[in-house]
Amino acid sequence: MEHARLQLVNKLFNDRPKSYKYNLFQMKLLIDRLTQHYNLTDYKQQRHNLAFVTVDKQLSPDIITHLRDYEGFSHFVLLSCVDWIEDDKLQLTYLLNQPNHKYEIGVRVLIDRKNPEMVSLHKMWKQIWTYQRELHEAFGIIFPGSPRLEENFVLEGWTEKPHMLRDFDTKEYAERTYFPRPGRTSNDPATYMREKLYPNQPVTAKTNKND
Amino acid sequence: MNIKDIFTPFTVWSSVLKDPVTIKNPIGREAAPRYRGFHYNDINACIGCGTCEAICENQAIDLVPVEGIVTKSGDSGLRPMVDYGRCCWCALCVDICTTASLRLTNAYTWVDTDPDNFRFIPGVDKKDWDEVQLGWRKPEPNYSFYGLHRQHMGELHAEDRKSSFIEFVQGYSKEQAQQEADRCVSCGICVATCPAHMGIPEYIKAIRNDDMEEGMRILYETNPLPEICGRICTHKCEDVCSIGHHGDPLSIRWLKRYIADQIPTDVNTYQDILGTGNLAKNGKKIAIVGSGPSGLSAAHYLALLGYSITVFEKLPAAGGMMRYGIPEYRLPYDQIDKDINYIASLGVEFKYNITVGKDITLDQLSKDFDAVFSGTGLHLGRSTRIPGSDNENVYQSVDLLRDIVTGKPVPVMPKVVVIGGGNVAMDITRSMARLQMEKYGKVDVLATSLEDEDFMPADREEIVEAREEGCTIVPGYGPQEVVLENGKLKGLKVWKCLSIFDENKAFNPKFDSAQERIFEADMVIESIGQGMDLSYLTEEIKSKIEFNNRGRIVVDADYQAKGLPWLFVGGDIIEGPDVIHGIANGHRAAMGIDRFLNG
Numbered sequence: 001m002e003h004a005r006l007q008l009v010n011k012l013f014n015d016r017p018k019s020y021k022y023n024l025f026q027m028k029l030l031i032d033r034l035t036q037h038y039n040l041t042d043y044k045q046q047r048h049n050l051a052f053v054t055v056d057k058q059l060s061p062d063i064i065t066h067l068r069d070y071e072g073f074s075h076f077v078l079l080s081c082v083d084w085i086e087d088d089k090l091q092l093t094y095l096l097n098q099p100n101h102k103y104e105i106g107v108r109v110l111i112d113r114k115n116p117e118m119v120s121l122h123k124m125w126k127q128i129w130t131y132q133r134e135l136h137e138a139f140g141i142i143f144p145g146s147p148r149l150e151e152n153f154v155l156e157g158w159t160e161k162p163h164m165l166r167d168f169d170t171k172e173y174a175e176r177t178y179f180p181r182p183g184r185t186s187n188d189p190a191t192y193m194r195e196k197l198y199p200n201q202p203v204t205a206k207t208n209k210n211d
Numbered sequence: 212m213n214i215k216d217i218f219t220p221f222t223v224w225s226s227v228l229k230d231p232v233t234i235k236n237p238i239g240r241e242a243a244p245r246y247r248g249f250h251y252n253d254i255n256a257c258i259g260c261g262t263c264e265a266i267c268e269n270q271a272i273d274l275v276p277v278e279g280i281v282t283k284s285g286d287s288g289l290r291p292m293v294d295y296g297r298c299c300w301c302a303l304c305v306d307i308c309t310t311a312s313l314r315l316t317n318a319y320t321w322v323d324t325d326p327d328n329f330r331f332i333p334g335v336d337k338k339d340w341d342e343v344q345l346g347w348r349k350p351e352p353n354y355s356f357y358g359l360h361r362q363h364m365g366e367l368h369a370e371d372r373k374s375s376f377i378e379f380v381q382g383y384s385k386e387q388a389q390q391e392a393d394r395c396v397s398c399g400i401c402v403a404t405c406p407a408h409m410g411i412p413e414y415i416k417a418i419r420n421d422d423m424e425e426g427m428r429i430l431y432e433t434n435p436l437p438e439i440c441g442r443i444c445t446h447k448c449e450d451v452c453s454i455g456h457h458g459d460p461l462s463i464r465w466l467k468r469y470i471a472d473q474i475p476t477d478v479n480t481y482q483d484i485l486g487t488g489n490l491a492k493n494g495k496k497i498a499i500v501g502s503g504p505s506g507l508s509a510a511h512y513l514a515l516l517g518y519s520i521t522v523f524e525k526l527p528a529a530g531g532m533m534r535y536g537i538p539e540y541r542l543p544y545d546q547i548d549k550d551i552n553y554i555a556s557l558g559v560e561f562k563y564n565i566t567v568g569k570d571i572t573l574d575q576l577s578k579d580f581d582a583v584f585s586g587t588g589l590h591l592g593r594s595t596r597i598p599g600s601d602n603e604n605v606y607q608s609v610d611l612l613r614d615i616v617t618g619k620p621v622p623v624m625p626k627v628v629v630i631g632g633g634n635v636a637m638d639i640t641r642s643m644a645r646l647q648m649e650k651y652g653k654v655d656v657l658a659t660s661l662e663d664e665d666f667m668p669a670d671r672e673e674i675v676e677a678r679e680e681g682c683t684i685v686p687g688y689g690p691q692e693v694v695l696e697n698g699k700l701k702g703l704k705v706w707k708c709l710s711i712f713d714e715n716k717a718f719n720p721k722f723d724s725a726q727e728r729i730f731e732a733d734m735v736i737e738s739i740g741q742g743m744d745l746s747y748l749t750e751e752i753k754s755k756i757e758f759n760n761r762g763r764i765v766v767d768a769d770y771q772a773k774g775l776p777w778l779f780v781g782g783d784i785i786e787g788p789d790v791i792h793g794i795a796n797g798h799r800a801a802m803g804i805d806r807f808l809n810g
Contacts (some may be wrong), residue, residue: 170268174297176267180296181330186273189261189287190399190412196282197403199770200800201795203410205434208491208517 002074019102021194024048026101029072038063042108049103052093060109068124073098073105076124079131081139085166088113090139094121111141120146138164220585238320247300247347248319254280254333256312260398260453263304263313266356271297272304277335284404287449292619293782295329304345305355309453312560316346319810351457359458362391364465369679373641374648382441383462385421388469392418392456393463397801401448407433407795411448411463418466424484426470431485434794435511435554435787436504436533438546441468443537445634445670445789465543476549478556487557493517495808498580499748500567503531504790505586505782507554508797509804514557521580522559525566527617532783533790535613568747577777582804584770586782586797589741597632599693599739604700608639608738615642622651624733628703630690631738632660637673639738640682654681657730661708662719663687685730689722693735702731743784752778768802770796779804 006047017057024045031043031051042054055063067073073096082091096108120143122129133142137153140162152158161168194203234240242248256276264272274289282288291304291313311334318340323329333343352359364380366372372379383391404412412428417426432436444464444558452460474480482488495518499506510520528534530547540663555561567573567587576583587718592607594600604624608631614621623646629636636658644654658666658677664686667674671675674684688705695701707726713719743762755774757765764780765773781796783789 031691033637121533164485171270174269178297181296184273184294185275185329186264187275187287187289188399189259189274189289190402192276192289193282193400194408196288197284198408201408201409202433202512202798205512205515206802206805207487208493209486209489 019204020048023103024183025099027051027103030105031105034063034066037066046106050106051103052106052108054108054110057109057111060094060107064096064107064121065124067096067107072097073175074102075099076128079102079128079135081135081141081164083111083113083139083164083166085113090116090141092118092135092141116141118143120144122146133178138162140165217619230744238794242319242345242423243386244317244345244645245347246317246345247302247315248317249315249321249338249340250298250304250333251314251316251338251341251343251346252291252332253312254290254334256310257283257290258310258400258456259289259291259455260309260396260400261287261289261291262307262309262396262453263291263398263727264396265398266303266307268301268303269297269299269712271295271299273330277332282655285428286398287400290332290333290335292330296326303598305349306354307396308349309398310456311349311351314346314348316340316343318346330372330385330579334715342702353460357396357454357458358394359454361459361462362387364462364645369676371682372540373644373654373680376791378543379540380465382472383465383469383502388418388423388466392416392466395419396453398453398627399454400451401463404451405448406792407798409448409467409767414470415463415466416459418470419617420765423473427474428482430467430470432599433798434791434796435508436550436597436790437467437471437506437551439533439542440790440794441465441471442542443533444791447791471549472630476545476567478553481553482556482742487515490515490521491517491628492558495519496513496580497804498523498576498583500573500576500583500585501525501531501587501782502529502551502561503588503782504793505549505588505800506531506584508794509584509586509779509781510559510797511554511557512798512801513804514559514597518804520559521566522561523567523571523576524561524563524612527563527613529561529563532584532590532788535616536609536638538612538615538638540645541638543771552610560759566747573747573752573778574749581808582779584779584781584797584800586745586780586793586806587745587784589743589783589788591742591744592697592737593740593742595690595737595739597690597692598712599695599700600735602693602695602698602700602735605693606734606736608635608736609741611639611736612642615646619715621646622734623683625651625655625730627656627731627736628730628734629656629658629736630660631658631740632669632684632686632737632742633661633740634669634673635741636738638667638679639736639761641673641677641680642686643736644680645675656681657683657685659685659688659690659703659730661687661689661711685728688728689720692725694729700733703735704729709774741783741788748805767803768799769806770800771803771807776807779807 038059040055044052046052046085075097077095077097080093084091090113092109097104129147131147133149134153135141136149141197232270261274264274271294273292275292277290280288302315305315367379392415395415399412402408414426414429434440446464448463449460454460485555497513497520499510499522502522510522514520529551534547592609611621627643629640640656640658643656647654667686687708689708690703690705692704694704705728706722706724709721709723711720756772759765764778770779770781772780781799781800782793786792
């Protein structure tokens with residue numbers, strides 16, 4: 001059984017276009033080269049043409065510059081953020097593309113959630129300031145020196161805490177902000193089933209206590 | 212400015228003859244395959260558990276009754292109604308959906324002048340996109356907001372457990388219990404199915420909050436035997452658990468046991484937690500015949516109301532079938548005592564070794580007490596009545612199980628065949644295996660049932676565990692004859708069972724005599740069900756009350772016998788048979804007695 005499975009995996013692997021193995025091989029070499037220079041705390045090969053590495057906040061501008069200038073990652077794809085509230089961290093991901101080899105690397109940087117600040121990289125790729133403006137609005141991250149950082153991005157006149165932080169209570173905000181529609185009623189399944197199926201049966205214990 | 216900037220605009224001329232990538236008329240353009248558009252709900256798969264409503268961050272979903280969908284066990288009969296004035300298309304409702312019935316189609320355009328039309332029940336109110344298959348669905352498998360797999364329950368290895376009667380299910384640790392409790396979505400669908408309607412989501416929440424005292428209070432609202440039920444309940448709740456539709460159902464029974472196990476045995480602690488240390492008596496007296504689950508439950512809830520309770524028990528200890536039917540390896544005696552001692556601490560008096568009908572008559576009880584509750588259970592074994600079944604080495608499982616508990620010598624022979632496929636059959640099979648291990652050092656028990664393996668009435672785990680312990684289970688055969696040689700029992704002749712019920716759904720098994728087998732045996736145990744012993748009812752009483760076509764006493768919703776107001780009847784002789792039904796009808800009868808005596 002196990003052998004048959006391996007055969008199938010090998011077949012699928014060998015039947016892929018050449019670029020699959022080539023890409024994977026090239027990415028392995030890239031990671032090897034990077035680890036010679038930098039301390040990568042985490043590495044994950046997501047697909048044959050996409051890998052993620054996690055690096056120190058202090059080193060990240062250096063590594064991203066290195067990737068652009070020495071490894072050919074000339075195209076900046078996007079910058080995104082994830083709120084790891086349990087670890088008290090915000091995770092930034094800079095996704096970069098290497099047009100010659102057609103592979104991508106996501107550089108992940110963990111920053112402090114209580115003091116969310118990150119070096120602005122808009123001098124490297126001009127369009128980064130737009131992403132930084134978005135993240136400033138959604139997560140409250142400060143990128144010192146980033147142009148138009150404080151301007152509204154999609155939310156006009158937003159005065160609440162940043163809405164993409166996981167401790168922003170969307171439901172509470174919705175209840176407070178949007179008026180209830182008239183005529184709406186709902187039912188709790190357990191209560192409704194009790195009324196329908198066993199309205200007169202005891203569901204609590206009655207007691208006769210001395211006062 | 213460099214030269215490139217001047218010439219670049221002219222490069223667009225190279226595209227002048229190509230098809231444009233923009234669309235002339237964007238209305239009607241199909242969205243991406245996984246686009247999140249309007250909802251569609253497969254209303255036959257939906258069970259109305261309401262997790263979609265609970266998770267909705269915008270309060271866009273209401274659960275509403277739908278005509279034609281009946282509220283029944285496992286289905287609330289409610290269906291989600293979406294308010295598109297609030298929906299933000301995030302699809303959390305789809306991702307949490309326990310039955311995976313809810314999805315978002317990729318239809319996103321719809322024009323209507325009446326805003327109220329944008330509030331409808333997907334799947335019920337017909338829409339143009341109902342047949343659209345593209346869109347967002349719950350990603351499966353291995354993706355879920357809740358744990359799909361239950362926490363593993365530690366058990367003794369089969370080799371270790373089959374040589375003794377010690378309890379082999381080890382119970383959850385705090386960490387395991389909390390992780391298991393974390394899988395619950397608190398929908399409450401299970402509550403209606405539980406015969407006692409226990410507050411299941413609430414006590415599971417108490418485990419999440421690590422508040423055992425609160426958990427205990429919730430358990431005792433509807434169930435005064437949590438240690439017992441936490442071990443041997445038939446857990447019908449787990450059959451309808453919404454998580455069970457696409458994963459393992461919650462281990463509700465083991466979680467109940469976890470709460471009860473955390474409370475120290477001391478009855479004062481129980482009274483402190485449950486606030487029952489200072490009950491006021493109301494001066495009325497109730498007699499309870501039989502100390503099984505229904506009798507104990509009635510005694511407990513009546514004692515809380517201030518009645519003086521006397522329980523009459525034929526056997527030397529309380530518990531009924533829980534003590535004298537269920538083997539110790541599933542339900543240890545100290546755990547039975549733990550539950551019963553607390554009930555006794557409420558002032559309930561137990562009189563053992565008194566057989567009502569012999570030592571004291573029911574009529575006498577009716578004179579001495581204000582009302583009588585009878586829960587005498589099913590203690591008579593039923594015989595197959597096949598040729599040879601009157602042989603001295605053919606036994607009844609209930610008798611043997613009782614003898615094991617009372618310490619009477621139990622005949623153990625090297626080769627045993629059990630007839631029956633229910634839980635009691637598995638109990639005697641596994642008990643005999645243990646006794647054989649003790650006596651002969653090896654197991655040779657075979658159990659055979661009429662039903663095919665998939666339809667055997669025993670719990671699945673009972674069958675699996677019996678096999679692990681070395682017992683042989685051969686389903687799908689019907690006993691024809693106990694084979695005797697010079698009056699000595701040699702084996703059991705069986706034929707392959709083709710069907711059990713006829714067209715009228717009456718019990719009428721059909722056999723294929725060509726597929727005959729003979730199971731060698733020195734002793735045969737019949738375990739095909741139990742009957743009730745109502746000999747304590749005098750002819751006069753019998754003439755006053757009514758019996759239905761199954762021979763059961765007819766009772767009303769308060770479990771009051773029709774024709775005899777002072778007599779209340781419950782337990783296995785009315786419904787079940789199982790512990791949780793007995794607990795439920797004991798509680799209801801207690802409330803009925805209170806209504807009868809206090810109006």
